[in-house]
Amino acid sequence: DQQVKQNSPSLSVQEGRISILNCDYTNSMFDYFLWYKKYPAEGPTFLISISSIKDKNEDGRFTVFLNKSAKHLSLHIVPSQPGDSAVYFCAASAVNNAGNMLTFGGGTRLMVKP
């Protein structure tokens, strides 16, 4: 039972254009969402997060949008750069879970072409 899904295994974008990565979740108890970036042979690196009390959070070139009614979040990267090429994971947690357990999606491989 996948509670967090990333339906696009890969995405290819031209340098300078917008990259949009999508994530869907099924557990209505989730109220905190994160995006991690992973390069080969490295551990995931935290990118940006959003609480369920917001619908948008922005940090430089990265913006995360949350649509609670649709149980959908997306990560926008503008403009995309070749160094953004990596696997992106979305993750979710429930604040009432004292264990801060993160549930991850399967990842989307982003390729930014020069």
Next chain:
Amino acid sequence: EAGVAQSPRYKIIEKRQSVAFWCNPISGHATLYWYQQILGQGPKLLIQFQNNGVVDDSQLPKDRFSAERLKGVDSTLKIQPAKLEDSAVYLCASSLGTIQETQYFGPGTRLLVL
């Protein structure tokens, strides 16, 4: 500030053998996590420690996996005996606290069971 350290980086064993992984979290981080990441999937939480106590081990296959965090700092994860399906990357992460705290990941240990 030093990040999360893990060793070894790679390990190849035969099925039914035992193996152990070591993790040193970021200094001052009370919470430590072990994740299993099978190729093509997102990380899956195995066990979470708060200081030296277990917070969540609901997804740890306790018949063959064990973990400890003595003195609330370093941690070891052991598999005995290993199965072919245990081939994966084992990631250690740490965070300052629990609720909605960013988790910082180590580079992982890639295990291949033959």
